Amino acid sequence: MAKERELDLVEIVPNTRPPVVKIMDYGKYQYQKAKEAQQQKSNQKKTEVKGLRIGLKTDDHDVEVRRKQAEKFLAAGNKVKIEIRLKGREKAHQPLARETLQKFVDSIAVANKIEQEVKRFPGGFNVIITPA
Numbered sequence: 725m726a727k728e729r730e731l732d733l734v735e736i737v738p739n740t741r742p743p744v745v746k747i748m749d750y751g752k753y754q755y756q757k758a759k760e761a762q763q764q765k766s767n768q769k770k771t772e773v774k775g776l777r778i779g780l781k782t783d784d785h786d787v788e789v790r791r792k793q794a795e796k797f798l799a800a801g802n803k804v805k806i807e808i809r810l811k812g813r814e815k816a817h818q819p820l821a822r823e824t825l826q827k828f829v830d831s832i833a834v835a836n837k838i839e840q841e842v843k844r845f846p847g848g849f850n851v852i853i854t855p856a
Contacts, residue, residue, distance in 0.1 A: 781814075794806065795834045807850040818844075821848060825849050
């Protein structure tokens with residue numbers, strides 16, 4: 725029957741008795757499956773990691789601006805990586821930097837959770853937070 729209609733005989737469920745087959749145009753079937761996969765891929769939400777940098781001596785107003793930026797990023801559904809950079813002699817005050825970073829994270833009003841705890845890196849400390 726498939727040859728008469730110039731179509732393909734496609735095995736749908738091979739593990740049953742008798743196996744389930746369907747007469748169809750296999751090229752068209754593959755094309756539709758590829759279109760569905762592309763559609764599902766385009767519907768996925770992509771999360772970005774937005775970065776904020778503060779310093780140990782950053783002024784209160786500037787910290788407030790960074791806090792508002794972080795809240796905006798979290799409200800949009802993005803992850804936020806907050807870094808505190810230490811320069812020169814500031815590297816001797818690591819506990820103060822860690823405390824400042826933790827205080828900054830606690831001041832963010834938008835509900836969030838810490839994905840990666842405060843972690844040391846060569847230039848200072850960083851933390852990654854996600855919307856809750």
